[in-house]
Amino acid sequence: MDAGTFFLVLLALGAGGAAGVVVRQRMDAARLGSAEDMAKQLVDAARKQAESLTREAQLQAKDRVLQAQAEWEQEARELRRELQAQEKRLIQREENLDRKDLALQEREKEVQERDRELSQLQVQTQQLQQQAQDLVQKRQAALEEISGLSAEEALRRLMAGLESQARHDAAKRIKQIEDEARENADKKAKEILSLAIQRYAGDYVAEKTVSVVPLPSDEMKGRIIGREGRNIRAIEAATGIDLIIDDTPEAVIISGFNPVRREVARLALERLVTDGRIHPARIEEIVRKAEEDVNQSIRESGEQATFDVGVHGIHPEIIKLIGRLKYRTSYGQNILKHSLEVAFLCGIMAAELGINVKQAKRAGLLHDLGKAVDHEVEGSHALIGADLARKYGEAPEIVHAIAAHHEEEKPTTILAVLVQAADALSGARPGARREMLETYVKRLEELEKIGTSFEGVEGCYAIQAGREIRVMVSSEAVSDAHAHVLAREIANKIEEQMTYPGQIKVNVIRETRAVDYAR
Known part of the structure; x- marks a missing residue:
């Protein structure tokens, strides 16, 4: 269901x-x-x-x-x-x-x-x-049997041929690059330098440190020497310099390595001669006053230099060192005037190049700062000056420009190169510096010796007071392209082995003559 x-x-x-x-x-x-x-x-x-x-x-x-x-x-x-x-x-x-x-x-x-x-x-x-x-x-x-060369010898010869060809090609390329660079760089550099020279015209008179004090008569020599030489010993002890009293009529020669002490001695001796009272106590008093006057003159000269250049915020110790350059010379050129000239040239060229003018002037003014103490401190004046500038709070760019102006350091900034150019321009102009005949002749001989040490050189001649050397080379041994390489090698060797003011131009001359006779 x-x-x-x-x-x-x-x-x-x-x-x-x-x-x-x-x-x-x-x-x-x-x-x-x-x-x-x-x-x-x-x-x-x-x-x-x-x-x-x-x-x-x-x-x-x-x-x-x-x-x-x-x-x-x-x-x-x-x-x-x-x-x-x-x-x-x-x-x-x-x-x-x-x-x-x-x-x-x-x-x-x-x-x-x-x-x-x-x-x-x-x-x-x-x-x-x-x-x-x-x-x-x-x-x-088969080739070794035919040529009489082993494989290693053939390879060596092949490599030598390739190396020679590479050098030749490199020399041609260097010449081409230099020619292209010169077309623009030389023209612009000449414009800037010529403009700087035109806008700044310094004195062309070389200075030298005063080392002779004139006397009114030869009788004054005896008074300066004093009884048993006590006066001259007191002067030398107080000033730290040597007095040379010889047969030179009516003159006393001051000999001392420290330029400031030499100036103190010159000033004190002139005052003693003028005053006529020469004895140890008076000598110490006059020397003390002369030191105060020289120190005051140093400060004023340093302040005036910074004011003339238009730089501010310089440490007081650096200002004193600048003032000390007033009593320092190089090849007869006053270093303070040289520093002012370099500062003005740096400022002019910096304005043309569009860089900081005040910074360029500051570097130019301080570039030889080390020469104020280089007789007291061991080392190059460029590195000494850079250490002093760094110690007293100068900017890293200024310190580098000071250290690199003589290639102790490789210049890596436009400012450093600018100071180099202005320094060379100030020191190399005609009449700015002088040197002893023996040093001058020795420098020319060294230049010619370096030039003739290279293979293929037939003759070398130093001209323009050692500012240029002309190297005559054999046309068979030196090609046109290799002539540029040779000029560079000679310049590098001069830089390595010699010390000289300014710069030296190396001019390699190669001449090819074709001679035939019509009969």
């Missing part, structure tokens, strides 16, 4: 129960009517109600069955469609795998074929290499 029938039975049983109740009620009411009629009516009513409930339950059960059947069929159709789609995808993937497998099999065959070809090529290459090596050895042996 299915669920629908079971439900109908339950409804029937419920209806029967209800009918029993009604019957009992009607039986109670049978007293008023016929019991059979009542029972019959109740049975008919119950039957009708049961049939109605049964039909309704059957209809509901059929609807539910039909709905469940429709849902199941829908799910079955969707499942079939999904299975069909998966089956199609699997079939397509299988076909793709089959195609890839075929492609891989073909690729594997190609690789195997190439491996076989490569193996054959390797064998052939090894055979060819061996044949080529054998052929090279045979040719090399």
Whole structure:
């Protein structure tokens, strides 16, 4: 029995129960009517109600069955469609795998074929290499037999030829680069230098340290010497210099390495001669006053120099050192005037180049600062000056320019190169400096000796007071391109072996003459 029938039975049983109740009620009411009629009516009513409930339950059960059947069929159709789609995808993937497998099999065959070809090529290459090596050895042996040279000797000669050719090509390239650079650089540099020279014209009179004190008469020599030489000993002890009293008429020579002490001695001796009272106590008093006057003059000279140049904020100790340069000379040129001249030239050229003018003037004024104490401190005056400038708080650019103006350090800034140029321009101008005849002749001889020490040089001549050397070379031994290399090598050797003011021009001259005769 299915669920629908079971439900109908339950409804029937419920209806029967209800009918029993009604019957009992009607039986109670049978007293008023016929019991059979009542029972019959109740049975008919119950039957009708049961049939109605049964039909309704059957209809509901059929609807539910039909709905469940429709849902199941829908799910079955969707499942079939999904299975069909998966089956199609699997079939397509299988076909793709089959195609890839075929492609891989073909690729594997190609690789195997190439491996076989490569193996054959390797064998052939090894055979060819061996044949080529054998052929090279045979040719090399034949060439050695014909030329009479070993392979090492031939290689050495080949390398020498290539090196010579490379030097020749390099020399030509150097000449080309220098010519191109000179076309613009020389013109611009000459314009700047000529403008600086025109705008600043300093005195051309070389100075020298005063070392002779004139006397009114030779009798004064005895008074200066004093009884048993006590006066001259007192002067030398107080000033730290030596007095030379010889046969020179009406003059006393002052000899001392310290220029400031020499100036103190000169000033004190002049005052003593003028005053006439010469004895040890008076000498000490006059020397003390002379030292005060010289120190005051040093400070004033330093302050005046900084004022003239227009630089400010310089340490007082540096100002004193600048003032001491007033009593220092180099080749007869006063160093303070030289420093002022370099400062002005640096400022003019800096303005043309568009760099800091005040910084350039400051570096030019301080570039020879070390010469104020170079007789007291060991070392180059450029490095001494750089150490002093660094000690008293000058900027690193100023310190580097001071240290590099004589190539003790490699110049790395425009300011350093500018100070170099201004220093050379001030020291090399005609009449700015002088030197002893012996030193001058020795320098010319050294220049000519360096010039003639190179191969291919036929003659060397120092001209223009040693500012230029002209080197005559053999046209057969030196080519036009090598002449530029030779000039550079001579200049480098001069820089390494000699000390000289300014700069020296090296001019290498090569001449080719073609001579023939008409008969």
